[in-house]
Amino acid sequence: MLYLQVLINGILLGGLYSCIAVGFSLVWGVLNIINIMHGSLIILGAYAAYFAFTLLGINPFVFVPIAGVALFVLGYALQAGVINRVMGAPVLITLTLTFGLNLILENAMIFAFKADYRKVIIDPPLGLIEIGSAFVPRDRLYAMLLALLLVGGLYAVLRTTRIGRAIVAVRMDREAAALMGVNVPRIYAITFGLGALMAGSAGSLMSVIFPISPLTSVAFLGKAFVICVLGGLGSIPGVMVGGIALGVLESFGSLWLGPDYSTTIAFVLLLALLMFRPTGIMGKRGFE
Amino acid sequence: MNASLSAVLRLLLRLAFGAALVAASLTASAQSTILVGAPLPLTGGLAPEGVKLQRGYDLWAEEVNKAGGIAVGKTRMPVKMIYYDYQSNTPRAVQLAEKLITDDKVHFMFSPFGSGATKAASAVSERYGVPTIAPTASSVEVYDQNYKNLFGTYTPNNTLTEPIAEMISKNAPKVRRVAILARNDLYPLALAEEFERSAKSRGFTVAYFEKYAIGTLDHASAVTQIRAAKPDWIIVTGYINDMVLIRKQMSDQNLRAPVLTMINGPAYQEFIDATGPLANNVTSASWWHPAARYTSKDVFKSSENFTQLFRAKYKIEPDFTSAGGAVAGVVLQMAIEAAGTVDRDKVRGALSDGRFPTFFGPIAFGPQGYANSYTPPVFQIQGGKPTVLFPTEIKMADFRLGL
The missing domain is CATH 3.40.50.2300 (Response regulator)
Structure with missing residues (x-):
């Protein structure tokens, strides 16, 4: 039963990890931008959900699409107004730009919301599901299912819609896509907007699970990095597999080696994959 | 040309004089x-x-x-x-x-x-x-x-751990097994080790002692292991974000114990706000209380x-x-x-x-440089408020068992 509980813990955590990482992977895969702001965008979504809950009484699960749309607008504006200007530049330039934007956003959030930790408390609590002597917390379960639904939704958008195909086309060959009439800067802005949408939605879910503060953004960013490398950069099924694999590995790693090593495991894994299988578990590039 | 040159010189002299005055006043203010x-x-x-x-x-x-x-x-x-x-x-x-x-x-x-x-x-x-x-x-x-x-x-840290251990030893004779989860950081780890000493010296069995890394985002596995150790008294050390998350994850796995001690965190209003009813009956200690x-x-x-x-x-x-x-x-x-x-x-x-x-x-201050002259209060969150249990001069309520 101990192992069942540890497995449940890992899968629940892994589902949330997938949602944290998918927007980051999309932006990295399509735009070749390592978006250092991604963690802060998650936190911004979490704060939006927190205030919507405390001031307006909107349940964070219901608020997910609203946070997503709001962050989409912000992401679109950032890419169209700022990041598109350096899109042809080497990756270090875009990295530095998102690093700078992240500093601004993080400090603006510290100024606006203070650094205190806050958390959405759903009252009465959603409770637990008992499986033998193991427990599944309903809030984590719902958050994980919604997270996976979002990730699946994004995959469907990329595969079936006209804009999705255009994003994939830009990902595969920017010049050819432009020759076929795709407005590349607009696709960039939409892609960054979608990345922010996923971050905002993830943030709304995280507000129910984790204590939030502008300072926690770096933890989410670190996980997103590992999951992208684990699952294969730019692959949405890869992100789902990578997220769940990381959650389960951390969970069992913590059981066997002690909780002190659960975060170390993630980075050891990152190094091992970079050395032996740099394409990740799924071993695929792009969204095809 | 000469007239404008002398005007510039006059301006420069005035500026220099002004700067000297400002510098002199700054020096005076620095001295006082x-x-x-x-x-x-x-x-x-x-x-x-x-x-x-x-x-x-x-x-x-x-x-x-x-x-x-x-x-x-x-x-x-x-x-x-x-x-x-x-x-x-x-x-x-x-x-x-x-x-x-x-x-x-x-x-x-x-x-x-x-x-x-x-x-x-x-x-x-x-x-x-x-x-x-x-x-x-x-x-x-x-x-x-x-x-x-x-x-x-x-x-020193033992002035927090000793009164809590003593209080539990006196008020909860059925409490025997202790689980300690400590943040791997100088103060929280030193505090956890002090708790271990205070518990062992009173005959408690320390059934679980583990550390978690700084920046840990999930404590579910640690909570699962603590549940398996079947403790009567759970002690968690760290800072407020760790405490909020661990308390929530304890509830996620229905982990209960007669006594839960968390330091630092419960002394802050943010802990009570972020954990709501889960804060109740958590014991803690700090060096001062309103x-x-x-x-x-x-x-x-x-x-x-x-x-x-x-x-x-x-x-x-x-x-x-x-x-x-x-x-x-x-x-x-x-x-x-x-x-x-x-x-x-x-x-x-x-x-x-x-x-x-x-x-x-x-x-x-004692010979080593730290204060040795007062007794830090032990408290418990009761009804959503920190309530002092010790020292007796400022005691507000009796110690409660259960979560």
């Missing part, structure tokens, strides 16, 4: 103001604590200056705090401590937040001979270097008055970190007033020999 330097973690992981500490410093400096300044011999000298943000990065705190002493020429220092950063920065103040008050360092390991300039206002009823000869006059002034300025309840910031100022002020000078050697002597009746409690 006591400069106190404080590196603070205003951003980064320790920012919540850094802000709390700064509130305490600011309130003290404001009250002192309102009263005309610190009495130094026959004159009064205002206080000026100089802050730098070390971004929760200990090496940066050490650099900034040096900058405060060498560039800003502060007279005295308050150390950075927590035991680890205090120990690191104390080497700098010792090298330059600057008396430094440490308002948030309780681990005895900080004071094992025989430094002459470091004065800690917190009593329920304290000390009368004092300092600028705040009493614990109650400090609480009122703090509430009026910040519209929130003070906690032990903010109070710790203010008492660092109070002790420094009393030592300067006792010495009658800002001479560092004399102030150091006054700090070593003095006994300071403050709103925080009576403070006197």
